[in-house]
Amino acid sequence: MRSIARLLTCVLVLVLTLAPVIARAGGLVRDPDIEHGLTQLAAPILRAAGLSPSRVGIYVIEDGAMNAFVLDPTAIYIHSGMILRLTKASELQSVIAHEAAHIANGHLVRRAANVQSARNVMMLGAALSVAAGAAGAGEAAGGLALGIASSAQGVFFGHTRAEESAADQSGMRYLAAAGIETSGAVSLLEIFAGQEALPKRRQDIYARSHPLSRDRLRQVKALALSYGKNGKPDPEADYWFDRTKGKLSAFIRNPKWTFQRMKESPYADVRAMREAIAHHRLNQTQKALASLDRARQARPGDPYYDELRGQILLESRNFGAAANAYGAALKRAPNNALIMASYGRALVALGGTQRLQQAVPLLERATSRDWRNGQALRDLGTAYAKLGNNGMASLVTAEAHAMHGRTKEARILAKRAVDMLPRGSAGWQRAQDVLNAVKTDK
Known part of the structure; x- marks a missing residue:
């Protein structure tokens, strides 16, 4: 149980540090299909880096800016804008390889020392912002808060040129070892060419957090040349890149754009999936399901198309059919925490004691495997x-508040859970762990 307290404390620090990034963006895009596709692209690279694909997740942040970063050794975060801008699998894989190198090379050790500094900067900024607001300077307060958040990100996310050079060298080595074309890294950096000549405020966020220079580009080109044309065509990587980008695009971009461009995908199931999502976003449920059926026929047995069917039905308030679709998806992907959680959500929406009792262990397992959900x-x-279990309801809600950095609410609800749950029980101990975690942030 002490390990849970330590985990919550670490998570709180990370959440507080990441807050300005997520606040300005749309948050994490949690989609089992997209995350599976990214894992397929990342797995050979992570193995080449000596990292476990099952222990390093690849997550998407909904943000139009091109950026990618690491916070801890268990996750690589990539902005949706980065994925949508890239044109081939090897470019996205070079992003993953570079960030994996920061983990494998131990650059996060220095970053860990910066966590407290960044957190202190942000907390000071929040206090100054509140003071400015109280004095009647509302617009100034907002500007100050954004400025301080930006400073905190600079403290935490900034890389040194030496780290970037080392990460480039290691990343290129991982790509070559995995049989992936290193030319993708060159074309990626060429997108940012000329950024160093711009004023800092006009530079792309990736250029600000990953120092770019002509020397760095020359080094990457030389490394690519030294490895030669090492990579081979990889139909699997091409497929998962197209599918990941296609699904992300269909949910983010206007449906009209999707209808106009979906034929660019060379894969019949991906075209049908994108069409289904566009119809769904226009509340054309029957058309969406018909399009999705074509995707499922083109790729039978795919759990992620069953999962998408469940999502369409759930968001159309057809809870019973949604539960059946999620149940089918879970049978095909029994260890997927996101599908597990969605199945539980459909059962909660259906209601009834039996379904709720079925949902609780599903959701408990899902949250124990995936704290980001x-x-x-x-x-x-x-x-x-x-x-009617108000003690556990208070506990779980306290954990949710804690995970999002809302420490005051977490503290109140955790205290309520302690008072309601049997002393010494597992739930009571979890509530104590929450109190211990949020105690560090008063």
């Missing part, structure tokens, strides 16, 4: 509340 924690809290 705040929606699953909220659904679990709802399930406990509907079952």
Whole structure:
């Protein structure tokens, strides 16, 4: 149980540090299909770097800016803008290789020392912003808060040129070892060519956090030349890149854009999937399901198309059919925490004691495997509340608040859970762990 307290404390620090990034963006894009596709692209690179694909997740942040970064050794974050801008699998794989190198080369050791500095900068900025707001300078307060958040990101996310050079060398080595074309790294950096000549405020965020220079580009070109045309065509990588980018694009871009451009995909199932999502976003449920059926026929047995069917049905408030679709997806991907959580959510939406009792262990397993899924924690809290277990409902809601950095709310609800749950029980101990974690941030 002490390990849970330590985990919560670490997570709180990371959440507080990441807050300005997520706040200005749309948050994490949690989609099992997209994350599976990214894992397929990343796996050979991570193995070449001596990292485990099952322990390093690849996550998408909804943000139009081109950027990628690491916070800890368990995750690589990539902005949606980066994925949508790139044109081939090897470019995206070079991004992953570079960030994996920061993990494998131990650059996060220095970063860990910067966590407290960044956190202190942000907390000071919040206090100054509140003071400015209280004095009547509302616009100035907002500007100050953004400025301080930017400073905190600079403290935490900034790389040195030496680190970038080392990460480039290691990343290129990983690509070559994995049989992936190193030319993707060259074309990636060429996108940012000339950024160093711009004023800092006009530079792309990737250029600000990953120092670029002509020397760095020359080094990457020389490395690519030294490895030669080492990579071979990889139909699997091409497929997962197209599918990941296609699904992300269909959910982010206007449906009209999707209808006009979906034929660019060379894969029948990806075209049909993109069409289904566009129809769904226009509330054309039957057309969406018909398009998705074509995708499922083109790729039978794919759990992620069953999962998408569940999402379309759930968001169309057809809870029973959604539960059946998620159940089918979970049978095909029994260890996928996101599918598990979605199945639980559909059961909670259906309601009834039997379904709620079925949902609770699903959601407990999902949240224990994937702490980043705040929606699953909220659904679990709802399930406990509907079952009349207010102590566990308070506990789970406290954990959700803690994971999002809302320490005041987490503290109140954790204290309530301590008072309601049997002393010494597993739930009571979890509530104590939350209190211990948020105690560090008053």
